[in-house]
Every structure is written in C-alpha cells, then in structure tokens.
Amino acid sequence: MDYTYSFLFTIRIRYSETDQMGYCYYGNYAQYLEVGRVEAIRNLGVVYKELEKKGILLPVSEFSIRYKSPAFYDDELTIITKIDRITGARIYFSYVITCEDKIIAQAETTLVFLDKLSERPMQCPDFFHEKLKKYAK
Amino acid sequence: MDYTYSFLFTIRIRYSETDQMGYCYYGNYAQYLEVGRVEAIRNLGVVYKELEKKGILLPVSEFSIRYKSPAFYDDELTIITKIDRITGARIYFSYVITCEDKIIAQAETTLVFLDKLSERPMQCPDFFHEKLKKYAK
Amino acid sequence: MDYTYSFLFTIRIRYSETDQMGYCYYGNYAQYLEVGRVEAIRNLGVVYKELEKKGILLPVSEFSIRYKSPAFYDDELTIITKIDRITGARIYFSYVITCEDKIIAQAETTLVFLDKLSERPMQCPDFFHEKLKKYAK
Amino acid sequence: MDYTYSFLFTIRIRYSETDQMGYCYYGNYAQYLEVGRVEAIRNLGVVYKELEKKGILLPVSEFSIRYKSPAFYDDELTIITKIDRITGARIYFSYVITCEDKIIAQAETTLVFLDKLSERPMQCPDFFHEKLKKYAK
Numbered sequence: 100m101d102y103t104y105s106f107l108f109t110i111r112i113r114y115s116e117t118d119q120m121g122y123c124y125y126g127n128y129a130q131y132l133e134v135g136r137v138e139a140i141r142n143l144g145v146v147y148k149e150l151e152k153k154g155i156l157l158p159v160s161e162f163s164i165r166y167k168s169p170a171f172y173d174d175e176l177t178i179i180t181k182i183d184r185i186t187g188a189r190i191y192f193s194y195v196i197t198c199e200d201k202i203i204a205q206a207e208t209t210l211v212f213l214d215k216l217s218e219r220p221m222q223c224p225d226f227f228h229e230k231l232k233k234y235a236k
Numbered sequence: 237m238d239y240t241y242s243f244l245f246t247i248r249i250r251y252s253e254t255d256q257m258g259y260c261y262y263g264n265y266a267q268y269l270e271v272g273r274v275e276a277i278r279n280l281g282v283v284y285k286e287l288e289k290k291g292i293l294l295p296v297s298e299f300s301i302r303y304k305s306p307a308f309y310d311d312e313l314t315i316i317t318k319i320d321r322i323t324g325a326r327i328y329f330s331y332v333i334t335c336e337d338k339i340i341a342q343a344e345t346t347l348v349f350l351d352k353l354s355e356r357p358m359q360c361p362d363f364f365h366e367k368l369k370k371y372a373k
Numbered sequence: 374m375d376y377t378y379s380f381l382f383t384i385r386i387r388y389s390e391t392d393q394m395g396y397c398y399y400g401n402y403a404q405y406l407e408v409g410r411v412e413a414i415r416n417l418g419v420v421y422k423e424l425e426k427k428g429i430l431l432p433v434s435e436f437s438i439r440y441k442s443p444a445f446y447d448d449e450l451t452i453i454t455k456i457d458r459i460t461g462a463r464i465y466f467s468y469v470i471t472c473e474d475k476i477i478a479q480a481e482t483t484l485v486f487l488d489k490l491s492e493r494p495m496q497c498p499d500f501f502h503e504k505l506k507k508y509a510k
Numbered sequence: 511m512d513y514t515y516s517f518l519f520t521i522r523i524r525y526s527e528t529d530q531m532g533y534c535y536y537g538n539y540a541q542y543l544e545v546g547r548v549e550a551i552r553n554l555g556v557v558y559k560e561l562e563k564k565g566i567l568l569p570v571s572e573f574s575i576r577y578k579s580p581a582f583y584d585d586e587l588t589i590i591t592k593i594d595r596i597t598g599a600r601i602y603f604s605y606v607i608t609c610e611d612k613i614i615a616q617a618e619t620t621l622v623f624l625d626k627l628s629e630r631p632m633q634c635p636d637f638f639h640e641k642l643k644k645y646a647k
Contacts, residue, residue: 119528173420284525400544439572
C-alpha cells in the first residue's frame with residue numbers, strides 16, 4: 100500500500116554532534132531520522148514505545164543518505180519524514196532534512212515489523228494501517 | 237581509476253553502542269565504517285589527520301547500508317574496507333561487516349576531496365593515487 | 374561572584390540513547406547537561422556559538438554526577454540548570470534532572486573561559502557578568 | 511574490602527568523538543571508562559556480558575572526572591582502570607587516562623550490583639571477590 104503521509108519535526112544540533120571539521124558528524128543523521136520517524140508515527144497516534152510493549156520491534160534493514168550541504172552547531176534542522184509504502188512486513192520512509200532554505204540531506208530507510216518473541220518478520224499490524232487509511236494513495 | 241585494495245580491521249561493540257532492543261544501534265555503523273576507512277588508508281601510509289593538516293578534508297557525500305543480521309554487545313566485528321574507485325574529487329569505498337561467519341552489514345560510501353580553504357572539491361592528490369598504484373585494476 | 378540564576382529545559386530520550394539494560398546510557402547525560410547549559414545562557418541573551426566566534430571557548434574542566442533513578446526511552450527529562458558562581462576564569466553550573474516527579478540525576482560542572490588564540494584561561498567577559506547582574510546573590 | 515588491582519587498555523579517539531573545538535568531546539570519556547572497566551574485569555576472567563546473562567546488572571551510580579589536558583583526534587589514549595574497593599553491593603573504580611606522557615583525565619565511578627529480576631541491589635557475588643583475592647590489600 101502506498102501512502103502520502105508526511106510530518107515535520109525540528110531538531111537543534113548539539114555540540115556533541117559536531118566534529119573537528121566543524122560539521123555535524125555524518126553518522127548522527129541516523130539518530131535524527133529515528134527521531135523523525137518516532138514523532139511522525141506519534142502524530143498518527145502510534146507511540147513506538149507502546150509498539151515494543153506489545154511485542155513488536157521495528158529495526159532498520161536498509162538506510163541510504165545523500166549529504167547535500169553541511170550543517171553546523173546550533174543549526175535548527177527541519178526533518179520532513181514521509182511514510183511512502185507498507186508491503187507485508189516492511190515499511191518505507193523517506194526524509195528531507197533542511198536548514199533555513201537549504202537542503203542538508205535526503206534519505207530513505209526500510210524497517211521491518213518483527214515479532215519480539217519469535218524474532219521473525221510479521222505483517223504490519225492492522226491498527227497501524229488503520230491510522231494511515233486517510234493517507235492512502 | 238578502479239582499485240582492488242582492501243583492508244581488514246576489528247572493532248568490539250561497546251555497551252554504549254547497544255540499544256534497548258539489545259542490538260548494536262543502527263546509527264553506530266557509520267562510526268565503524270569511518271574507523272575502517274581511516275585504518276585502511278593508514279595501512280597505505282596515509283594518515284587522515286595529516287591530510288587535514290595539509291588542508292585536505294574528506295567529508296562523506298553518500299552513504300548506504302543494508303543490515304543483514306543484528307550484532308550484539310561485546311561482539312567483535314570485522315570491518316573489510318575496500319577502495320573501489322577514485323574519479324576526480326570522489327573516492328568510493330565499500331564495506332562488509334562480519335561477526336564470526338555471519339554477514340552483519342554491507343555498505344558503500346562516497347567521499348569528496350575538499351580544499352579546506354576554498355571549501356571546494358579538489359582532485360585526489362597525486363601522492364594518494366601513488367600509494368594505491370599497485371592496486372590499480 | 375555567586376548567582377541564583379536557574380533555567381529549565383526539556384529533552385526527550387532518543388532510542389539511540391538507550392542501552393541493552395533498557396536504561397538511558399549513563400554517558401549520555403553529559404550531552405543533556407551541555408544542552409541545559411547552552412539553553413540556560415541563551416535565555417540570558419548569550420549564544421554560545423557567538424562566544425566561540427568572538428574567540429572564547431568554554432571547555433569543561435570538572436564534571437560529577439549522581440544517578441538517582443534510571444530514565445527510559447521516550448521519557449521527557451526536565452533539566453534544571455543553575456549558574457552558581459563565577460570566579461576569575463571559572464564558571465560553576467549545577468543541575469537537577471527530573472522525570473515526572475522523580476529525581477533522575479544531580480550533577481555539577483566547572484567550565485573555563487579560554488582564549489581561543491592563546492589557549493589560555495581568561496577572565497569571564499564583562500558582558501557575561503552583566504547579563505547575570507540581576508541574579509547576583 | 512580494598513583492592514590493588516589495575517589494568518591498562520588503549521583506545522584510539524575516533525573522528526566521531528571530536529567536537530568543533532577540535533577536542534575529544536568531554537562526554538565521550540564515560541564510554542572510554544566503561545571500556546576500561548569491561549576490559550579490566552575480562553582480564554580477571556569475568557566477562558560482563560556473562561554477568562548480565564546470570565541476571566546481574568552493574569549500572570553506574572556515581573561518576574566524577576577532572577579533565578587535565580585536551581585529547582585530540584587519532585590520539586591513542588591509555589586507560590588505567592583500578593578496582594579500589596568493594597563494599598556490599600558497591601564497587602569503586604578509579605581511572606587515569608594518559609596520552610604519551612600527559613595526563614588527560616582522572617576519574618572515579620561507583621557501580622552497584624543489581625539483581626535483574628528484583629531490580630534491587632545485591633551483594634557482590636563470591637566468584638567476583640574470588641577473582642580479586644590475590645589483589646586484596
């Protein structure tokens with residue numbers, strides 16, 4: 100199923116997240132995307148913490164990112180998180196990170212719904228599809 | 237120019253690098269790849285720290301990774317870092333991360349030789365190509 | 374000079390900041406305190422980024438923390454940051470971190486005003502004291 | 511019981527661990543100390559991972575550190591970890607971090623033996639005391 104849902108969240112770059120090049124370290128973006136995802140689904144009414152309590156894990160299976168422009172200490176980044184598609188056990192997010200009017204990075208991740216007990220992939224739960232219903236393409 | 241150089245380095249997963257899923261957090265792999273790159277070029281006789289002192293930065297412009305199997309606290313990961321190609325200002329690395337006989341992740345990064353003063357891309361320096369000469373395809 | 378200034382800021386614990394014990398990793402609090410400090414001085418009208426541009430660095434010289442209760446993924450922490458004292462080149466902050474009505478941690482840091490060029494300690498700048506004037510004990 | 515056990519381990523500072531001041535970020539030392547502790551007890555024959563599998567957690571309850579000299583990217587740090595004392599449920603470590611002949615930092619941590627199931631402090635297990643027997647003061 101394809102969706103058109105997107106959500107915007109802002110994050111300020113911490114001093115700890117800079118490197119000696121003076122840039123936001125390239126490895127920190129994975130954390131920002133995670134925050135983007137968590138807030139995007141919270142806004143739909145799905146609290147990731149509660150998912151885990153129900154025995155559903157959502158690890159990342161693929162991640163790719165293109166860095167367009169460096170970001171700096173204290174910059175306020177806007178993370179636009181989109182849910183593009185859910186097929187079986189997989190959910191596909193895409194992201195645009197901007198700072199003021201500049202594109203900082205573009206990224207995609209694939210996550211897998213995993214049954215905590217069996218450690219096996221499982222279908223995306225119905226209540227999750229339900230929350231996204233009005234954003235179906 | 238295409239190259240066949242590869243280098244192997246091991247990293248033990250720190251407690252700080254785990255998450256509450258009990259896995260090594262997906263965002264930490266970017267750090268491990270960076271360590272893999274730095275040690276791979278050190279083994280060629282190029283110390284990244286010295287590159288920066290010469291006014292040459294090497295930021296990452298693209299990064300993609302596929303997580304094949306989770307890794308856990310205290311696991312000793314083997315990072316196989318390959319230099320695949322250098323074209324103009326770009327250098328392409330690829331990586332395989334294994335733990336015992338299991339593939340943990342496969343990744344690619346593109347980095348750009350950047351002149352620190354002008355903040356503009358620059359050709360890969362000759363001495364760097366020179367170090368790789370015997371690995372030319 | 375002793376001061377009574379305090380400032381409150383909230384931070385939500387990221388997934389990346391948990392460990393396999395299910396706790397917020399003990400090493401991450403240093404980052405939270407840094408965010409607390411930066412926001413506390415921003416609220417006074419001092420932007421840390423601008424301090425550095427003026428050639429003034431503020432590294433930490435001492436840090437101590439007592440962990441009273443674990444904090445968990447997605448918890449919203451309240452960081453109460455106090456400026457207790459400035460003497461010569463040193464500034465003393467203390468912190469209380471709470472979550473709902475529970476004390477999570479108590480901490481203190483000492484930072485040193487450092488002249489970027491000479492790399493030597495320098496007196497706390499007058500404009501900084503000025504901002505704190507009305508909070509003098 | 512007081513002990514005289516100490517263990518030396520080296521860690522190279524990663525690029526991700528630097529900040530825009532060009533220093534190793536002050537918050538990263540907590541990770542280095544954790545690695546120091548883990549390797550110190552591994553050298554005694556206690557694998558921390560196995561402790562957790564036996565249902566024994568060892569969270570940090572207090573941590574203090576004095577930064578004597580900045581450390582930089584690619585520096586090889588020596589972490590000297592000492593077990594100073596075990597009293598009831600608490601174990602006291604102290605640390606000296608050096609780089610070449612310079613002292614970088616001195617630190618202390620208190621950790622608590624915690625029963626995973628009851629989440630209550632527990633006496634340091636006998637086999638742990640046993641491993642340290644020959645280092646008793």
